Amino acid sequence: MANDKPVVNPASDGSQGKVVLRGNAVIAQSGGPTDVINASLVGAIKELVRSQEIKGIFGSRHGIKGILSEDFIDLRAESPRTLDRIAKTPSAALGSVRMKPTTEDCQHIFDVCQKHDVRYFFYIGGNDSAETAHIVAEAAANANFDMRVYHIPKTIDNDLCVTDHCPGYGSAARFVALALMGDQLDNRALPGVKIDVVMGRHAGFLTAASVLGQQRGDDGPHLVYVPERPFSLDKFAADVKRVHDELGRCLVAVSEGVEDEQGRPILESGERDSHGNLQLSGTGALGDFLVQTVKERVGKDLRVRADTFGYLQRCFPEVVSKVDFDEAMQVGREAARAATLDERPNGSVIIRRGGTAKTYLVSYGLTDLENVAQKTKKLPDEFINAEGNGVTEAFRDYATPLVGRLPRFGWFKNKPIA
Amino acid sequence: MANDKPVVNPASDGSQGKVVLRGNAVIAQSGGPTDVINASLVGAIKELVRSQEIKGIFGSRHGIKGILSEDFIDLRAESPRTLDRIAKTPSAALGSVRMKPTTEDCQHIFDVCQKHDVRYFFYIGGNDSAETAHIVAEAAANANFDMRVYHIPKTIDNDLCVTDHCPGYGSAARFVALALMGDQLDNRALPGVKIDVVMGRHAGFLTAASVLGQQRGDDGPHLVYVPERPFSLDKFAADVKRVHDELGRCLVAVSEGVEDEQGRPILESGERDSHGNLQLSGTGALGDFLVQTVKERVGKDLRVRADTFGYLQRCFPEVVSKVDFDEAMQVGREAARAATLDERPNGSVIIRRGGTAKTYLVSYGLTDLENVAQKTKKLPDEFINAEGNGVTEAFRDYATPLVGRLPRFGWFKNKPIA
Numbered sequence: 001m002a003n004d005k006p007v008v009n010p011a012s013d014g015s016q017g018k019v020v021l022r023g024n025a026v027i028a029q030s031g032g033p034t035d036v037i038n039a040s041l042v043g044a045i046k047e048l049v050r051s052q053e054i055k056g057i058f059g060s061r062h063g064i065k066g067i068l069s070e071d072f073i074d075l076r077a078e079s080p081r082t083l084d085r086i087a088k089t090p091s092a093a094l095g096s097v098r099m100k101p102t103t104e105d106c107q108h109i110f111d112v113c114q115k116h117d118v119r120y121f122f123y124i125g126g127n128d129s130a131e132t133a134h135i136v137a138e139a140a141a142n143a144n145f146d147m148r149v150y151h152i153p154k155t156i157d158n159d160l161c162v163t164d165h166c167p168g169y170g171s172a173a174r175f176v177a178l179a180l181m182g183d184q185l186d187n188r189a190l191p192g193v194k195i196d197v198v199m200g201r202h203a204g205f206l207t208a209a210s211v212l213g214q215q216r217g218d219d220g221p222h223l224v225y226v227p228e229r230p231f232s233l234d235k236f237a238a239d240v241k242r243v244h245d246e247l248g249r250c251l252v253a254v255s256e257g258v259e260d261e262q263g264r265p266i267l268e269s270g271e272r273d274s275h276g277n278l279q280l281s282g283t284g285a286l287g288d289f290l291v292q293t294v295k296e297r298v299g300k301d302l303r304v305r306a307d308t309f310g311y312l313q314r315c316f317p318e319v320v321s322k323v324d325f326d327e328a329m330q331v332g333r334e335a336a337r338a339a340t341l342d343e344r345p346n347g348s349v350i351i352r353r354g355g356t357a358k359t360y361l362v363s364y365g366l367t368d369l370e371n372v373a374q375k376t377k378k379l380p381d382e383f384i385n386a387e388g389n390g391v392t393e394a395f396r397d398y399a400t401p402l403v404g405r406l407p408r409f410g411w412f413k414n415k416p417i418a
Numbered sequence: 419m420a421n422d423k424p425v426v427n428p429a430s431d432g433s434q435g436k437v438v439l440r441g442n443a444v445i446a447q448s449g450g451p452t453d454v455i456n457a458s459l460v461g462a463i464k465e466l467v468r469s470q471e472i473k474g475i476f477g478s479r480h481g482i483k484g485i486l487s488e489d490f491i492d493l494r495a496e497s498p499r500t501l502d503r504i505a506k507t508p509s510a511a512l513g514s515v516r517m518k519p520t521t522e523d524c525q526h527i528f529d530v531c532q533k534h535d536v537r538y539f540f541y542i543g544g545n546d547s548a549e550t551a552h553i554v555a556e557a558a559a560n561a562n563f564d565m566r567v568y569h570i571p572k573t574i575d576n577d578l579c580v581t582d583h584c585p586g587y588g589s590a591a592r593f594v595a596l597a598l599m600g601d602q603l604d605n606r607a608l609p610g611v612k613i614d615v616v617m618g619r620h621a622g623f624l625t626a627a628s629v630l631g632q633q634r635g636d637d638g639p640h641l642v643y644v645p646e647r648p649f650s651l652d653k654f655a656a657d658v659k660r661v662h663d664e665l666g667r668c669l670v671a672v673s674e675g676v677e678d679e680q681g682r683p684i685l686e687s688g689e690r691d692s693h694g695n696l697q698l699s700g701t702g703a704l705g706d707f708l709v710q711t712v713k714e715r716v717g718k719d720l721r722v723r724a725d726t727f728g729y730l731q732r733c734f735p736e737v738v739s740k741v742d743f744d745e746a747m748q749v750g751r752e753a754a755r756a757a758t759l760d761e762r763p764n765g766s767v768i769i770r771r772g773g774t775a776k777t778y779l780v781s782y783g784l785t786d787l788e789n790v791a792q793k794t795k796k797l798p799d800e801f802i803n804a805e806g807n808g809v810t811e812a813f814r815d816y817a818t819p820l821v822g823r824l825p826r827f828g829w830f831k832n833k834p835i836a
Contacts, residue, residue, distance in 0.1 A: 073832045086829070185508050412491060
């Protein structure tokens with residue numbers, strides 16, 4: 001059993017009073033994987049290996065499940081070359097988990113941490129993971145076990161509080177923007193009504209990103225429905241009819257999480273995970289239902305199709321925003337740096353935006369875990385149009401720098417033959 | 419009314435006996451758009467503008483619909499810079515159509531061609547489009563109207579006869595390969611059963627491409643079902659159970675076109691287009707049905723999800739195979755070259771494969787329109803494994819050069835902590 005009191009001594013750089021906490025570090029990944037969650041992992045590892053105080057760097061396999069079962073791998077055994085490759089590999093290289101620890105689980109986590117002299121705990125994930133980190137940190141404090149606990153933000157939904165935006169969002173948003181760029185060209189070539197169902201349980205950031213590739217006035221998506229506004233089938237059908245009457249085609253982006261006036265999902269599959277989240281992805285039912293709605297209410301002979309982007313949005317190789325990748329690596333580094341510099345005993349890494357409308361600049365910081373745990377940020381009102389069926393310039397200004405440069409297409413001038 | 423007899427005179431290069439057919443050219447695009455169908459269009463235009471005999475180069479909007487309605491644009495009015503950009507723009511820049519001309523339509527097409535002195539007709543599309551070209555060529559011959567008619571191959575399904583492969587396939591196959599590369603990492607991180615429904619009405623080439631990114635022995639997809647083999651729900655459930663028992667997860671790629679022993683689609687939506695094709699894409703119903711099948715027959719508590727890739731596969735920007743792009747441009751050039759050199763009065767451009775297993779080389783040629791019209795190439799037997807649930811090395815050898823270089827991922831060595 002390791003000593004559970006921290007050692008206080010001068011830091012190696014000669015500064016006084018720094019609390020040096022010697023011991024091992026554990027890092028784990030949780031929730032839905034992304035294109036850049038491994039960049040955060042590698043960013044943290046690269047910073048941790050430089051620390052004199054940290055001995056072992058343990059990778060826990062499949063999140064806290066790996067801690068509970070003591071399934072650790074030695075991350076010091078990996079070469080810089082491997083780490084660089086893993087940083088650029090989508091999904092969670094340590095494996096992931098969707099699991100909310102019980103009080104009993106938390107006690108077990110401390111037992112394992114004490115047994116293995118784990119003093120540094122890094123959990124990469126979304127607001128569920130921040131909650132897990134918060135529970136672990138509180139349980140550690142209650143047990144008087146000195147452990148530094150950091151949440152490293154990750155979510156394609158971009159729904160974490162305090163931070164300006166979340167690593168993972170930029171690349172998933174890039175996928176959605178590119179998908180709609182291709183799809184709206186498809187919809188021009190073979191006109192009809194097309195409905196694209198985009199991920200986003202409670203927050204419409206990803207669905208809103210569908211507009212980011214628009215280049216011409218009549219480029220789709222023509223209608224964008226986010227979960228922050230009640231979704232009415234009557235309004236939807238009327239909107240589609242109006243656009244189709246005007247353009248002879250209509251492209252719709254709709255969040256999988258849209259709900260009616262009473263807050264009920266438009267369609268429920270019934271399955272919930274251990275966090276109580278409803279299963280919305282991995283089924284085409286909402287898209288198919290909306291296709292039927294258009295056929296019944298707008299026109300039965302219309303060509304109406306739906307695609308549900310599903311899991312393709314989160315781990316697609318080579319569709320990665322460079323800004324997102326760099327920031328994902330940096331939030332990992334920041335967590336490790338905060339831990340080893342003893343800036344705070346725990347916290348969640350945040351990204352702050354500086355710069356102007358023309359220059360994109362960020363800085364990094366920490367916020368308390370409880371500010372992020374299980375809270376959900378919504379798309380702000382100023383990002384949604386008055387009609388509730390589109391997004392604003394303010395959203396474009398916010399999201400454009402995050403997805404990276406999008407391709408510019410060519411257009412015929414369409415000079416008619418006399 | 420233009421003279422409908424060809425002018426025979428010496429070619430400008432001094433060769434004797436070449437039939438110089440002066441007049442205008444029409445080019446059109448048809449069927450489902452692809453990432454590279456505009457490269458074929460631009461390849462043809464770039465060759466046509468060099469011809470002395472060809473006066474106007476007319477772009478028909480939305481395939482033969484544009485001819486019937488005399489909706490032409492002047493392609494000579496476009497700058498090389500615009501053409502280069504359009505070549506790299508997904509979807510069909512002229513617009514597309516799904517329309518099988520009636521005998522009356524064909525007569526109308528000739529009337530319009532005669533009226534506009536159109537002597538060169540280029541139709542970019544799949545086997546339906548080759549059929550249209552064939553009908554038009556026959557009707558022209560019957561009417562003793564000298565018109566050169568060429569089909570320029572395009573289809574993501576890769577199901578055209580005679581040609582080794584079709585432009586459009588390589589890029590769509592690259593999308594599928596990359597999607598599965600990401601999805602199998604996702605499936606490793608959060609294990610469960612995942613079903614990916616891939617386009618391909620009758621031919622399994624695109625579904626088979628799901629394996630092309632595999633790097634390690636247990637990489638998914640673990641099961642691949644193509645329409646060339648009858649699909650049995652019993653066998654499917656047993657296969658999934660076996661893989662899941664062995665690996666704790668299972669990733670499946672299945673063609674949207676799979677049929678049972680009696681040749682009935684596993685699921686029908688009932689809607690057919692004017693070619694009699696069943697609507698298979700733009701609905702998530704097959705995936706959802708297979709999810710239910712796994713839950714009912716393998717385990718109700720399993721985490722089972724499905725994604726239906728749908729239209730994302732065919733026009734996704736930036737997911738383009740360079741080989742595919744270059745070949746798409748070249749088949750356009752070849753058609754125009756054949757027309758202006760009077761090699762054959764009509765035909766469909768084909769790609770022949772030369773080289774060895776290590777070197778990929780192609781040459782181009784022409785085949786009769788009737789060899790391609792409405793015929794469908796299936797995945798050859800030697801590309802499908804004996805069990806009918808996977809593909810062979812021969813398929814990998816065939817398809818690997820077509821999709822371009824795929825990323826290589828990093829892997830932890832997973833050294834356990836003592």
